[in-house]
Amino acid sequence: MTRDFSQFFSGSSSTDLNKRDPSFLESLGWSAYFSQQTSLDQLTQTPPVRVIEAHRTQLHVLGDGIDTLIPQLPDVVVGDWLLLDLETPTKSEPLDRKSLIKRRAPGTGRSIQLIAANVDTVFIVSSCNQDFNLARLERYVALAFEAEVTPVILLTKSDLCVDPATFVQQAQSISDQIVVLALNAKDADVATQLADWRKPGQTLAFLGSSGVGKSTLVNALTGENSAETGAIREDDAKGRHTTTRRQLHQLPGGGMVLDTPGMRELQLTDANQGVASVFADLTELAHGCRFRDCAHDTEPGCAIQAALAAGEIDHARLQRWKKLVAEEAFNAKSMLERKAEARSLKKHIRAVQSTKRR
Ligand SMILES: Nc1nc2c(ncn2[C@@H]2O[C@H](COP(=O)(O)OP(=O)(O)OP(=O)(O)O)[C@@H](O)[C@H]2O)c(=O)[nH]1
Numbered sequence: 021m022t023r024d025f026s027q028f029f030s031g032s033s034s035t036d037l038n039k040r041d042p043s044f045l046e047s048l049g050w051s052a053y054f055s056q057q058t059s060l061d062q063l064t065q066t067p068p069v070r071v072i073e074a075h076r077t078q079l080h081v082l083g084d085g086i087d088t089l090i091p092q093l094p095d096v097v098v099g100d101w102l103l104l105d106l107e108t109p110t111k112s113e114p115l116d117r118k119s120l121i122k123r124r125a126p127g128t129g130r131s132i133q134l135i136a137a138n139v140d141t142v143f144i145v146s147s148c149n150q151d152f153n154l155a156r157l158e159r160y161v162a163l164a165f166e167a168e169v170t171p172v173i174l175l176t177k178s179d180l181c182v183d184p185a186t187f188v189q190q191a192q193s194i195s196d197q198i199v200v201l202a203l204n205a206k207d208a209d210v211a212t213q214l215a216d217w218r219k220p221g222q223t224l225a226f227l228g229s230s231g232v233g234k235s236t237l238v239n240a241l242t243g244e245n246s247a248e249t250g251a252i253r254e255d256d257a258k259g260r261h262t263t264t265r266r267q268l269h270q271l272p273g274g275g276m277v278l279d280t281p282g283m284r285e286l287q288l289t290d291a292n293q294g295v296a297s298v299f300a301d302l303t304e305l306a307h308g309c310r311f312r313d314c315a316h317d318t319e320p321g322c323a324i325q326a327a328l329a330a331g332e333i334d335h336a337r338l339q340r341w342k343k344l345v346a347e348e349a350f351n352a353k354s355m356l357e358r359k360a361e362a363r364s365l366k367k368h369i370r371a372v373q374s375t376k377r378r
């Protein structure tokens with residue numbers, strides 16, 4: 021089976037997609053970003069496929085005329101593009117990612133878990149009610165910036181709220197670089213309201229706490245009950261049933277939406293850059309502090325404290341920034357400590373083994 025991939029080398033850009041129908045690969049998210057990493061020869065030998073589902077031991081991949089399961093590959097995650105080695109699938113080559121969403125795994129191990137690759141827009145969903153929490157929204161926005169994904173804040177249940185505008189205003193205070201929309205997720209025209217992002221070739225994802233309307237929105241986009249019916253039961257290592265439902269659904273009109281639960285215990289993962297972007301003004305101000313490691317507390321010559329005293333910055337926002345920076349520092353430190361521990365454990369084992377041999 022030989023396929024013609026030459027169209028991807030004619031300089032077609034994503035804007036062209038608005039004028040013509042996407043090819044099947046393009047509807048899966050294939051773009052110049054990926055074709056540039058390959059050659060026509062390579063594409064013919066090893067056709068590109070996108071990972072749309074990750075099971076425990078297998079990956080479900082989709083490509084032009086390809087819909088198959090291959091064995092898991094190390095560090096490959098839903099949304100990745102692979103050049104599929106048809107004879108030896110385990111030799112398939114992953115392509116460089118446009119974006120990568122990751123998180124620190126829940127629990128005490130704090131290892132890093134890859135969530136999804138090559139997402140273009142992440143809808144950060146909260147409701148216009150007690151779920152609304154500015155600090156959590158900021159955390160999600162920082163994570164999106166870090167992942168190089170465009171964040172859009174959706175405030176659902178506007179129909180149940182007296183004054184959605186006050187929630188929009190608060191959320192907008194996080195950054196003027198992001199769009200904030202209040203909506204009723206059950207509205208018949210939700211898909212139209214999200215039309216700016218739901219475009220051919222675009223991959224969307226949803227983040228937010230339980231019950232805020234993520235499934236409702238996914239279903240509105242896919243036009244079916246995929247978000248609920250997509251659950252896959254698998255046995256984990258201990259023989260327990262776990263639900264792994266992290267998959268990409270194709271959207272009518274040629275786009276993809278990632279449906280992934282378990283994004284609740286979200287912690288920042290090496291998100292220094294993301295935090296700095298969300299709080300760009302404070303980060304910039306802090307450059308003016310006398311001491312480089314200023315804690316912006318009681319240090320002399322602190323530019324942050326000076327701005328606070330002058331009423332130029334908001335106290336609550338400053339506190340949230342400090343909390344995120346501290347959390348980030350803690351995470352980074354515990355990583356280094358973990359690595360150091362692992363090294364000294366190895367040394368210890370080697371020492372014990374060598375004394376035994378003697
Ligand atoms: N009135 C109203 N109800 C909504 C809105 N968004 C969601 N709901 C309702 O809120 C409930 C929870 O919505 P879901 O879409 O299941 O929420 P979810 O975020 O997917 O929750 P998890 O699957 O637990 O993560 C459902 O009963 C929805 O019908 C909204 O904008 N307005």
Ligand SMILES: [Zn+2]
Nearest residue numbers: 309314316322
């Ligand atoms: Zn300072």
